[in-house]
Amino acid sequence: MDSAKYLFYLVKDHNHKHKLLVLLSSLILLLLTSFCSCSSDTISTVKPLRDGELLISKSKMFSLGFFAKGKSTSRYVGIWYYNLSIQTVVWVANRDTPINDTSGILSINPNGNLVLNNNLSTIPIWSTDVSLQQSQINSTDVIAQLSDIGNFVLMLNRTKTVIWDSFDYPTDTWLPYQRLGFDRKTNQSWFLQSWKTEDDPGKGAFTLKFSTVGKTQLFMYKHNLPWWRGEPWNGALLSGVPNAKRNRDTFNISFVQDDNNVALTYNMVDKSVVTRMVVQQSGFFQILMWDNKKSQWNQFYSQPTNQCDNYGTCGSNSNCDPMNFADFKCACLPGFEPKSPGDWYESGDGSGGCVRKNGSSVCGNGEGFIKIVSLKVPDTSMANAKGGLSLEECEKECFRNCSCTAYAVDNVSNGGSGCLAWHGDLMDIQKVSDQGQDLFLRVDKVELANYYRKSNGVPHKKxxxxxxxxxxxxxxxxxxxxxxxxxxxxxxxxxxxxxxxDSFGEKNGVQSNTHPNLPFFSFKTIMTATRNCGHENKLGQGGFGSVYKGCLANGQEIAVKRLSKNSGQGKEEFKTEVTLLVKLQHRNLVRLLGCCFEKEERMLVYEYLPNKSLDFFIFDQNQRSLLDWGKRFEIICGIARGVLYLHQDSRLKIIHRDLKASNVLLDAAMNPKISDFGMARIFGEDEIQARTKRVVGTYGYMSPEYAMEGRYSTKSDVFSFGVLLLEIIAGQRNTHCETGRDSPNLIGHVWTLWTEGRALDTVDPALNQSYPSAIVLRCIQIGLLCVQENAINRPSMLDVVFMLCNETPLLPPLKPAFLFNGNHELQEPSTSGSSINELTETTISAR
Missing domain, CATH: 1.20.5 (Single alpha-helices involved in coiled-coils or other helix-helix interfaces)
Structure with a gap:
């Protein structure tokens, strides 16, 4: 009221009109500032978030603020979709500690933690509770930002080092790019837990998580008891998540597993589709997609769908058939009988399960195995997985151990391999119509004879x-x-x-007698797998033709390189690539599965690598932050081992001649695999170098003696590797010319910084200085040794691998070659006898 009176007197006082203008301007500025603070995406130590205000991500996809559900007056801090007509909460901070009024404040305290208080209370209602080193604590440098993928990230503003993020603490919703799984080393687990009710986001009865016992499976628990079980990863599918055959064109799935980690993530093929996966308080795990036309969520997937999906419906050693409507859904496995016949036959209750028939012997008494087809395999918590075994070897392993009840193929991809063996009771088996596996069950000699008699026995006349x-x-x-x-x-x-x-191998005295061992795919098979090489399956395109993603009938994903009918260059590449890849097998080389050669069609079939090529990550402003130093170093070492195999360890001596970032593909675990051998050449055992009038390769990666004189050797690949190593460290192309930089390319820039003692200035800022300086400096020095102008001074790939894996002293590098500043590829012309180099602009596509 006093302010209003003051404003009134100012209006009356004509001598103070200018003060009125100043006051009004200040009020307008204050209103604008308040409005801007409400639509920011960031909290800082000087700018907390109060009840009634919102954080909104830059793309306006998600918002963070205080909310209450339904008729409840309890207030929570959460994240929801900003632009949808239905408020859909995907994450809650204080899910079990609500605020009872609108006095809540979310802020960053002096220790660098997010804290939630109300009524200026000193004890937080909720906190991130992260311990920071004393040297890191600078409250003015800590911010919390809401990203466009719905992740709320607490980080150091200057270095962008992540301290804490909401994706590591999911509630009931699993968003694209968020992970489920666990890390045994850090004792971290990423799981979903349902709300209590529709209006109460507190921790509910149902939890979705990966089991840590036996072979990893996806489980839903109700009050810590199994409620629903997805099958384990079988090399092609993970039952219970959208990686089934029918969903391959909808979801991109990444599953990574080793001795200490399991991580499952997904994203949408069509990025415009708004999707979430949620554990409902009713006990369903559902995939929901937003329908813009109807402004509602549509159910895409749900589990459990029938009574057999509920864990242990038919108990142990039995098979649940959800399609058996006429009779009882539960059936004992061959050689077993109901444990409680009264409940089983009279009450229709199969939860007691089955036991071995009385008097049966399955140890050293003529026992064997019978095959039961198309099953959801039993609970693998008590199963042992062993890789590298064939199905026959798996049977022998199981047969030698009398406690081995059953076995199955562990990895169904590539024709099947590995052994999955169960000991003791078999739990939660279900007959399925799709994605089922065969189970080989141990039975006694009587049951074995009955099995064969039923299989073959018919009346005499018949x-x-x-x-x-x-x-x-x-x-x-x-x-x-x-x-x-x-x-x-x-x-x-x-x-x-x-x-x-006219194949390349014969020209070099190496007969292509391995071609007959290469699998041939029919044109019809390839067309079916790639959906007639449809545009939606296209992965990329080059001078040879196009590359398509496909899926074979057995569920295996493939990449198909289809030669363009008008590409003479591609025909030669085709012959060379087949000649070489059928002879080469290494974990860091792309694997050729077969080819198609019908009429005018020529196609190569490779293993499909889901993470595209290295250039997709290291040269992209957003993607390169996904590669920390540890992963980059693993990629560097993997590429080095692959090139060493080509030069020395394989049956042939191969010069790749086109080693570059776009020719290094990444598998699901981000392991590098060298590809594109169309320009490669085979050297004789005693051959040191060769010369050509037709120079092929990519500017920026070609060694000076090759680009200028046509001379190539193993040291040409060493030069290309050195360029690639420096690009991985810097996150820049060699041909990138930065404004204000004297050097024409990355090599020159690194050399300048090296001579000035500032080599670490070239490191990619996306690493946020989170790297071991000594190791990075050593890698930069190795890179400079590889790009020295004189080929004689460059190390061999054997030397490079040794230097990367050991801490021996390194020679000081000599001045490197500063060659080209452009983004072109020099291609070998197809016309024989011509020595004219053909220069073509190339658009790099991920493959």
Missing amino acids: RLAAILVASIVAVIVLVLSCVYCKWKKKTKDKMVRQLNQ
Whole structure:
């Protein structure tokens, strides 16, 4: 009221009109400042968040603030979608400690932690409770920011070092790019837990998490008891998440597992689709997608869907069939009988399960294994997984151990490998129509004989008729098979002859006799797998043609390189790549699965690598922050080992000639694999270097003697590796020319900084100075040694690998070669006899 009176007197006083203008301007500025603070995406020590204010992510996708649900007066801090008509909360901070009024304040305290207080209370209602080193504590440098993917991140503003983030503490919702799993080393677990009720976000009864016992599986628990179980990762699918065959075009799934870590993440193929996965308080795990037209959430997926999906519905050693509507859904496994016959037959209650039939013996008494097809395999908590075994070896392993109840293939990809063996009771088996696996069950000799008798036994007269018919059919099939095999062999021989005709291997004295061992795919198979090489399956394009993603009938994902019919250059690359890759096997080289060679069509089939190529990460402003120094160093060492294998450890001596970031692909675990061998050349055992008038490769990666004189050797690849190493450290292309920098390229810039004693200034800022300085300096020095102008001075790849893996003293590098400043590829022309270099602009696509 006093302010109003003061304003009134100012209006009356004509001598103080200018004061009125100043006051009004101040009020307008204050209002604008208040408005801006409410629409920021950041909290700082001087700018807390009060009840009634919002943080809004830059893309206006998510907001963070105080909320209450339904008729409840309890207030919570949470994150929800900002631009949807229905408030959908995806994360809650104080889910079990609500505020009872609107006095809540979310701020950053002097220790650098987010704290939630009300009524100016000194004891926080909720806190991030992160311990920082004394040297890190600078409250003015700590901020909390809401990202465009819905992650609330507490970090040091100057270095962008993450202190805490909400993605590590999910509530009931799993967002794209968020992970589920665990880390045994840090004792960290990422799991979902339902709300208590629709209006109460407190911790509810249902939890979705990965088990840490036995072979890892996805479980939903109700009050810590199993409620629903997804199958373990079988090399192709993880049941219970959207990686089933029907969902491959909707979701990108990444599953990483080792002795200490399990991490499952997903994102949408169509980034415009708003999706969330949630554990409902009713006990359902659901995938929901937003319908813009109807302004509502539509259910895409839900588990459990039937009574058999509930864990242990039929108890142990039994099979639950959800489609058996006529009879009881539970059936004991062969060789077993109900543990409680009264409950089983009279009450229709199968939860007691089954036990071995009385008097049966399954140890050293003529026992064996029978196959039960299309099952959700039993609970693997008590199972042992062993890799590298065939199905026959797995059977022998299980047979030797009388406690081994059953076995199955551990990894179904690539034809199946590894052994998964169960000991003791088999729990939670279900018959499924899709994605089922075969289970091999141990039974006694009586049950084994019954099994074979049921499989083969028919009445005598019918048996004779069946034998007669079967014999006739067998003869017809045999004749047709012989005709087919002869035709197939003739076709394949024709393919091999065409493939070997003028092939590179013969020109160098190396016969391509391994082509007949390479699997050939039919054109129809490739078209089916890639959906007729549809645009939606296209991964990239180059001078040879296009690359498509595909999925074979067995669920294996593949990448198909289809040669353009008008590409003479591609035809030569095709021959060279087949010639080399059928002879090369290394964990850091891309694996060739087969080829298609019908009429005018030429295609190469590779393993599919989901994380695209290295350039997609290190040259992208946003993606490169995903690669910390530890991962970059692993990639550097992996590339080095791959090149060393080409130069020295394989059966051939290979010069790649086009080693660059876009030709290094990354698998699901971000392991590097060198690709594109179309420009490679084979050297004889005693051959040191060769010369060509037709220079191929990429400017910025070519060594000076190769680019200027056409001379290439293993040291040419060493130069390219050195360039690539420096690019990985700097997060920049060699051809990148920065404003105000004297050097024409990255090599020159690094050399300048090295001579000035400031080499660490070249390190990628996205690493936030979170790296071991001594190791990074050593890598920079190794990179400079590799790009020295004189090839004689460069180390071999064996020396490079040794220097990367050891701490031996290094020679000082000599001045490197400063060559080109452009982003072009020099391609080998297809016209024979021509020595004119063809310069083409190339758009790099992730493959």
